[in-house]
Amino acid sequence: MKGKADTSKKGEGRLKAAGGASKRKKDAAAAGKPKRPPSAFFVFMSEFRQQYNAENPNNKSVANVSKAAGEKWRAMSDEEKAPYVEKAEQKKKDYEKTKATFDNKESASSKKAKTQNDEEVKSEVEDEGSDEENEDDDE
Template sequence: MKGAKSKSESKKPGSRLSVKKREAPAKKAKDPNKPKRPASAFFVFMEDFRKQYKEKHPNNKSVSVVGKAGGEKWKSMSEAEKAPFVAKAEKRKSEYDKTLQAYNKKLAEGKPDEEEEEDESDKSKSEVHDDDDDSGDDEEEDDE
């Protein structure tokens, strides 16, 4: 078989088909000023349940046991028993919506300068103002 390539000859080490891995898109840094999402009705319930459970079981150190007991209790509750927790959750949700709208409005107005200032320095505002008042000699002492 002249001119015919055997299977072993046609495969070169570099000629294998390879799957190109896509690079994950760069994640945006989370804005620490963004309001946190409100707790669901179940988590509002769990706030109270944890306190009650710890009073009844002071020796229990396991978080999972408390969570499982809370989940079982929540499932066994009627809609009427859940209603106060649902109402609290809805109230928190409406407050969150207002806060989020205010936050988005600030972003739309364009205040990226604040983020840049935060990146430049981890110092609190009081420390920054203290440094402005001093002649700068204290900064050298702090670094030692």
């Protein structure tokens, strides 16, 4: 019996760890961090998905769309893939600019937050020091 209880505790710990990891992802996304750019295949996929769904309105399976897109992508020549590669490269350049701007803002705000935090700690230490002096005076 004791072994089972220990096992369930281990499982609970895993659940907590998994929940914490997803929260960190949400926090990062909520902070305005830019999303990574799509690859050439995903640029193609977004276009292909619209065409496929227009041609097959009764299809409700994501797997069918993905399989058809993968088959078509593999059958395409480099010349046919070139427009998607160019779009992906442009999106990557835009992402790098956005990320650089974000990183600059983050570093500036983290420096500002660190300075504010340091000032708060200093004032708390000064307040505690004055309380101790007052206690000595009372005695």
